[in-house]
Amino acid sequence: MRTHFAPWAHAPVRAIRRGHFWIPGERVTSGGRTCQRGPMYVEWEAPESVTRRWPVxxxxxxxxxxxEWFDxxxxxxxxAQRLAEAGYAVLVVDRPGHGRSPYHVDTLGPMGPPFSYEGGRQIYFPGDDARHTQWPFAAHDGDAMDAFIAGYGPLPADLEASQTMDADRTAALLDRIGPAILLTHSASGPNGWLVAxxxxxxxxxxxxxxxxxPPFATIPNIGEMRWGPAATPLRFEPPVSDPAMLRQARPGEFRLPSLAHTPILIVTAEASAFAAASPPTAAFLNACGASAQVLNLADRGVHGNGHGLIYEKNSDATLAPVLEWLASLN
Structure with missing residues (x-):
């Protein structure tokens, strides 16, 4: 007899507040009618008593x-739940054109290619690195893989426009809620510097x-990081009109004043092929006057992780050093 799926049967009761709202996009004209371009869905949750100074x-x-942050x-x-349990108000966004933030090519432009099973395996699954032991389901578990891939959609084909919209909407979110801490993952990483x-x-x-x-990389099926740590321009001093100026510059020749007083902790995993991009990113930001540090989880005794470290089997352990760092900010 088939066992029915009832995830609520054993889930603990939570005392938590939650809700959602939208950061609207611009009104645009399409086909002679007024439409909205690139709204951003925001879901929030908070403990009964928020004890931390800034939301995340x-x-x-x-x-x-x-x-990817919820379960x-x-x-x-x-x-998301663990941060709320630690006393933070937590806001989780669907970046424009992703998830519950609607995508239409007439307002957001062409889509990139669909996300493939092969891409998912290459990015997240254990490969030849025997250290990667924390992936949460077996490679031959087809049902689990189907469920995992189901959440993925295409990115906008124009990476610069996508990052610009992400940063603009998130800046509008902060205008609404006030000062906050940003936690990004993977492709949303550049949005951290852009919002700041x-x-x-x-x-x-x-x-x-x-x-x-790393800076200036061309990311397959996604786009080019033309402006160093991002695909879209940042406000360098002295001003930069052409990203080629950054490629040719000596370390320290250009600065990012907006990051001069912003603590940055870049987290990497020991068995992730993507971890190699983080030290050059930190070096670029620091040469521009930032104070970015790289935390390799293995150096804190957290082993076995790949690029999906936020939801692998030891996800509570991967969060622990981040929680410790966040607590030191208050």
């Missing part, structure tokens, strides 16, 4: 959606989890 905004990775593929509580560049007085800290990079 969680931004998901490329092609995925906010659900793990094997059904355990994700980072727009609202330096409202970004209290940034914790990028294996951010997309």
């Amino acid at each position: 905004v969680l931004m998901h990775g490329g092609g995925f959606q906010s659900t 793990t593929p094997d059904g355990r509580p994700g980072w 560049d727009r609202r330096p007085q409202l970004v209290r800290a940034i914790a990028p989890i294996e951010p997309m990079g």
Whole structure:
């Protein structure tokens, strides 16, 4: 007899407040009618008593959606719940054109390619690195893989326009809620610097989890990081009109004043191929006057992780050093 799926049967009762709202997009004309371009869905949750000074905004990775922060593929509580349990108000966004933030090509432009099973295996699954032991389901578990891939959609084909919209909407979110901490994952990593560049007085800290990079990289099926740590321009001093100026510059020749006083903790995993992008990213930011540090989880005794460290089997352990760092900010 088939066993029915009832995830609520054994889930603990939670005393938590939650809700959602939208950061609207611009009104645009399409086909002679008025439409909205690129709204951003925001879901929030908070403990009965918020004990931490600043809320945390969680931004998901490329092609995925906010659900990556809520629950793990094997059904355990994700980072959003754990942060709320630690006393934080938590806001989780669906970046424009992802998840519950609607996508239409007439307002957002062409889509990139669909996300493939092969891409999912290459990015997340254990490969030849025997250290990667924490992936939450077996490679031959087809049902689990189907459920995992179901949450992915295409990215906008124009990476620069997508990052610009992400940063603009998140800046509008901070205008509404006030100062906050940004936690990004993978492709949303550049959004951390871009939002701080727009609202330096409202970004209290940034914790990028294996951010997309390294500077000036061309990311397959996604786009080019033309402006160093991002695909879209940042406000360098002295001003930069052509990204080629940055490629040719000596370290320290250009600065990012908006990041000068923003704590940045870049988190990497020992068995992730994407971890190699983080030290060059930190070096670029620091040469521009930032104070970015790289935390390799293995150096803190957290082993076995790949790029999906936020929802692997030991996700509570991967969060622990981040929680410790966040607590030191208050």
